[in-house]
Amino acid sequence: MKRLLPLLCLPLAAAQALAHEVHATVAAAPATVVTLTYADGEPFSFEAFEVHADASDRPLLVGRTDAQGRAVFLAPAAGETRLRAFSADGHGVDLRLPPPAAGAAAAPAAADDRPARILFGLGLLLAVFGLVQLWQKKRGKG
Numbered sequence: 001m002k003r004l005l006p007l008l009c010l011p012l013a014a015a016q017a018l019a020h021e022v023h024a025t026v027a028a029a030p031a032t033v034v035t036l037t038y039a040d041g042e043p044f045s046f047e048a049f050e051v052h053a054d055a056s057d058r059p060l061l062v063g064r065t066d067a068q069g070r071a072v073f074l075a076p077a078a079g080e081t082r083l084r085a086f087s088a089d090g091h092g093v094d095l096r097l098p099p100p101a102a103g104a105a106a107a108p109a110a111a112d113d114r115p116a117r118i119l120f121g122l123g124l125l126l127a128v129f130g131l132v133q134l135w136q137k138k139r140g141k142g
Helices: 004-019 114-141
Strands: 032-035 048-053 061-064 070-073 081-086 092-097
Touching: 032 092, 048 070, 061 070, 070 081
Parallel strands: none
Antiparallel strands: 032 070, 048 061, 048 081, 081 092
16 A cells, blocks of 8 residues: 555646646737836836726736836726826826727838838939949940
């Protein structure tokens, strides 16, 4: 029986190991970003904030602003959103944000215009080279 005891405990140990797993799902969705600063322009960094949905007393989200003073959250689909941010020394803000526009999509990423600028630069260089060649040809004839 003493030899079987470790074998009997093995499923229990495996269950305990699975209980400590954390799974993550990453979804790219448009988020609301609110940047908070003090009156002197310094970021409202690492301060507490709460996000409430449409006059609810219970927050949807609690957190801290990042180093740049940004509070980032997914706004509820309908109704007004309220953001409360506050620091231990009494500074703070209470914002009411309108509901997101129905069917509004995230702004498309800006296109990279580097290839167009390179082609423009090459065209400009070729035009200047052509003008120099034309000027030298006319100067050589006269």
